Amino acid sequence: xxxxxxRLQQAPRHLLVCEKGHARHERSRHAxxxxxxxxNCRVSVLIPECGVLPQVLKxxxxxxxxxxxxxxxxxxxxxxxxFVESFVRKGSCYALAxxxxxxxxxxxxxxxxxxxxxxxxxDTYEELGLQGRPSRYSGKKPMRYIITIDLTxxxxxxxxxxxxRVLWALKEKKPLEFDFLLAWYNSGAEGSTLMxxxxxxxxxxxxxxxxxxxxxxxxxxxxxxxxxxxxxxxSCSTEELFEWLGxxxxxxxxxxxxxxxxxxxxxxxxxxxxxxxFLCTITGFIIPEKIIQLLEQxxxxxxEPKLAQWLTLTVHGFADSPVSWRENEHGFHKGGxxxxxxVIFRNLDYWLQMALGTNDDCPP
Amino acid sequence: xxxxxxxxxxxxxxxxxxxxxxxxxxxxxFVSAFLKRSMPKKKDEAIRDALTRKAVVLEHRCARRKKPKxxxxxxxxxxxxxxxRLFEIExxxxxxxxxxxxxxxxxxxxxxxxxxxxxxxxxxxxxSKLLKADxxxxxxxxxxxxxxxxxxxxxxxxxEFKHVFKIITKDNKLKxxxxxxxVFRLETDGFISYIYGSKFQLRASERSAKKFKLKGTIDx
Numbered sequence: 207x208x209x210x211x212x213r214l215q216q217a218p219r220h221l222l223v224c225e226k227g228h229a230r231h232e233r234s235r236h237a238x239x240x241x242x243x244x245x246n247c248r249v250s251v252l253i254p255e256c257g258v259l260p261q262v263l264k265x266x267x268x269x270x271x272x273x274x275x276x277x278x279x280x281x282x283x284x285x286x287x288x289f290v291e292s293f294v295r296k297g298s299c300y301a302l303a304x305x306x307x308x309x310x311x312x313x314x315x316x317x318x319x320x321x322x323x324x325x326x327x328x329d330t331y332e333e334l335g336l337q338g339r340p341s342r343y344s345g346k347k348p349m350r351y352i353i354t355i356d357l358t359x360x361x362x363x364x365x366x367x368x369x370x371r372v373l374w375a376l377k378e379k380k381p382l383e384f385d386f387l388l389a390w391y392n393s394g395a396e397g398s399t400l401m402x403x404x405x406x407x408x409x410x411x412x413x414x415x416x417x418x419x420x421x422x423x424x425x426x427x428x429x430x431x432x433x434x435x436x437x438x439x440x441s442c443s444t445e446e447l448f449e450w451l452g453x454x455x456x457x458x459x460x461x462x463x464x465x466x467x468x469x470x471x472x473x474x475x476x477x478x479x480x481x482x483x484f485l486c487t488i489t490g491f492i493i494p495e496k497i498i499q500l501l502e503q504x505x506x507x508x509x510e511p512k513l514a515q516w517l518t519l520t521v522h523g524f525a526d527s528p529v530s531w532r533e534n535e536h537g538f539h540k541g542g543x544x545x546x547x548x549v550i551f552r553n554l555d556y557w558l559q560m561a562l563g564t565n566d567d568c569p570p
Numbered sequence: 571x572x573x574x575x576x577x578x579x580x581x582x583x584x585x586x587x588x589x590x591x592x593x594x595x596x597x598x599x600f601v602s603a604f605l606k607r608s609m610p611k612k613k614d615e616a617i618r619d620a621l622t623r624k625a626v627v628l629e630h631r632c633a634r635r636k637k638p639k640x641x642x643x644x645x646x647x648x649x650x651x652x653x654x655r656l657f658e659i660e661x662x663x664x665x666x667x668x669x670x671x672x673x674x675x676x677x678x679x680x681x682x683x684x685x686x687x688x689x690x691x692x693x694x695x696x697x698s699k700l701l702k703a704d705x706x707x708x709x710x711x712x713x714x715x716x717x718x719x720x721x722x723x724x725x726x727x728x729x730e731f732k733h734v735f736k737i738i739t740k741d742n743k744l745k746x747x748x749x750x751x752x753v754f755r756l757e758t759d760g761f762i763s764y765i766y767g768s769k770f771q772l773r774a775s776e777r778s779a780k781k782f783k784l785k786g787t788i789d790x
Contacts (some may be wrong), residue, residue, distance in 0.1 A: 236786060278604075327587075328790075329714075330712045331718065332716060332718070332790055333713065333714050333721065334718065334721070335718045335722050336718055337718050337719065338640075338718070374722070375721075376732075379721065379722060450774030
């Protein structure tokens, strides 16, 4: 077989990290993992043996907050002292450049920790004049550079040399402008909102889109919470569950009918058939704090006795985001997946699976 | 010479070695008798020849005449030139205002070079003149650089060496900027030129005589 054909048949390098824990354990890191993954574009909840929206989810789904889309925002406005004081220092501010490709164009992202990440190509880096480091996923001749600017640094005050240089580079030397997705979360005290701050730019407030659907006669694998690897006749392993979940969320037929040429995938054994399963999908720029609230409500779901043995919460990150978890670099090779999946059992044990693509660092 | 060969052994050495020293006459007689016995076929003259000292020439080298070293004038070596510090500018004299007249002179020089620098002059002509022109006194900005800290340095070129520019900035700082991997922006009366430093690694005096060829890439 020739080399190109062989390469087509090989799956690109991907990484799946599986973790097990208990939601009410004091050292459980489920909230920390959710908080570290800053940019989420889709959340799906699958609850077997459930036909309608459960009571516990109603409030969580209604209170998802809103996010903003700003067109033509220059990056130097995010570095301006006013913005840093009003939004970055008070609460968590999330910003991500929209409609840019991580492997071709320049991208910018603002993390809630106050770090501004610019992922630029070689020519822009040489013209911009800000110190950065080459990306870990370029070859011998780096084509991509990552510049990290800490906006909450004590040496980053308006009279400092650093601030002046950054402002000069982003304003006069090489102005960078993107469409941004913005979100701000502050617990407690109200400040000015993003809407009023960016009223001069074309800012638009949007709410995340929520859809519900009920799946009938679904084959679900049998899982045991303390068996990550799965026992041969008794339960399925995490990888099998992950694949099955992907098939279900993409509406792939699990019958393996001989007339269908699209997929020969079957539900892993052992499995049971459930009458109905509830699928809720939320699309938009969703911040981790809301996901933590959703997770808490899902744990409360098992407060009353239910037929379901487990339920899943899947969160997808943006394919073009420059970071995956914390400040780990994220790249796009043949796919830009960076997603994680919680499986919560009746006894509040959980499985956490984190999946990444080729040009990615291992998640924490 | 023969006296040294047949000299008597000093008395102390003889006593140590427990030898009975012979007189010189006896020693000579002994040596000739010994040689005659060991080389029976050789004649007496041959034996006497062998005894005479002959110098053995180990290396044959003819003395080379040193060529007279031609020194036209008394020149200094590079080290002496550096020690003289003719080209150093003292800190007191590192002031931007002092060099503004130099910049005016340079602008005038370029205008004369390009026959006026009218707005409709051809850029190619201006560029070819600039290639051979002297750049001392030009106001230059670093636009692109492989090292981001060099980007943005603006000032008047004070000295041009083979690999670096010495530029004085408005803050009266003397900056040494390497030419390699840097792109400089030069502005003259509305004509903006970009100098790719990697191709410009020549002394100013040599550049006026060099023909520039398109070789390699201008990518940094």
